[in-house]
Every structure is written in structure tokens, then in C-alpha cells.
Amino acid sequence: MFPPPKRWSEKYRCALRGLAVAVRGEDSFWVHLPAAVVVIGLAAWLRVSAVEWLLLVLSIGVVWTAELFNTALEHLAKAVTREPNDHVGNALDVAAAAVLVAAGAAKVVGTVIFATRLFGW
Numbered sequence: 001m002f003p004p005p006k007r008w009s010e011k012y013r014c015a016l017r018g019l020a021v022a023v024r025g026e027d028s029f030w031v032h033l034p035a036a037v038v039v040i041g042l043a044a045w046l047r048v049s050a051v052e053w054l055l056l057v058l059s060i061g062v063v064w065t066a067e068l069f070n071t072a073l074e075h076l077a078k079a080v081t082r083e084p085n086d087h088v089g090n091a092l093d094v095a096a097a098a099v100l101v102a103a104g105a106a107k108v109v110g111t112v113i114f115a116t117r118l119f120g121w
């Protein structure tokens, strides 16, 4: 939105628009979204503890946050140049690595919590 919004309600609207832009434009969200639904459903079914709920919600939030920053960088990169550029390439690869790290950590958290409940680890 330009000029930048002054009121908080407009700032929230911008943030929600950003979320919609990212979810609509980025295929990865169509993996993250069902994954989050499955994790929440499984957590409810297995009646995980409050601390486990917090870890799972935090993990989902960290993955989504990383993916949102990654998407933001992709948009910025396209605005800066469409030509091959080593710095742009590195920036995009580092942002993608952030998603990979967050998703890997979330996978470990989910596996440990659910395996403990399902198989009594």
C-alpha cells in the first residue's frame, strides 16, 4: 500500500493482504497449510499436553514465518532485477535454506511428540 498507512487498522489490513498474496502466489503454502491442519488434528486426537501444544504451534509458526520472509525476498528480488545476479541468487538460496531449517526442526518436534504418544517412546 502506498503511501504507507498511518492507522493501525490499515497496517493490519496490509499484513493480512500480505498473507493472502503469499498463500495465493506461493505453491509451498499448499504443502504447509495441509501439514499444519494434519498436525493440529493429530494433536487434538492424541490429546497432547499443554507444553506439547505450545511446541507444535511454535513450530508451525516458525515454518510459516520463514516461508513468508522467503516469499517477501522473492518478490523483492524480482523487483530488483530479472537478470542473473550472484547476490540475488545467494539471498534467495539463503532464504530457502531458512525454510529448510525451520521445516527440519518442526519435523523433529512433531516426530518426537507424536511417536512418544503413539508408540510410547
Ligand SMILES: Nc1ncnc2c1ncn2[C@@H]1O[C@H](COP(=O)(O)OP(=O)(O)OP(=O)(O)O)[C@@H](O)[C@H]1O
Binding pocket: 026, 027, 074, 077, 081, 082, 083, 084, 085, 086, 088, 089, 090, 092, 093, 096
Ligand atoms: N536474479 C537471479 N539471479 C541469480 N539466481 C537467481 C535469480 N533469481 C532466481 N535465482 C535462483 O533461482 C532460485 C529460485 O528462485 P525463486 O525462488 O525466485 O524461483 P521460483 O521458481 O519463483 O521459486 P518458488 O517456486 O519458491 O516461488 C533461487 O533460489 C536462486 O538460486
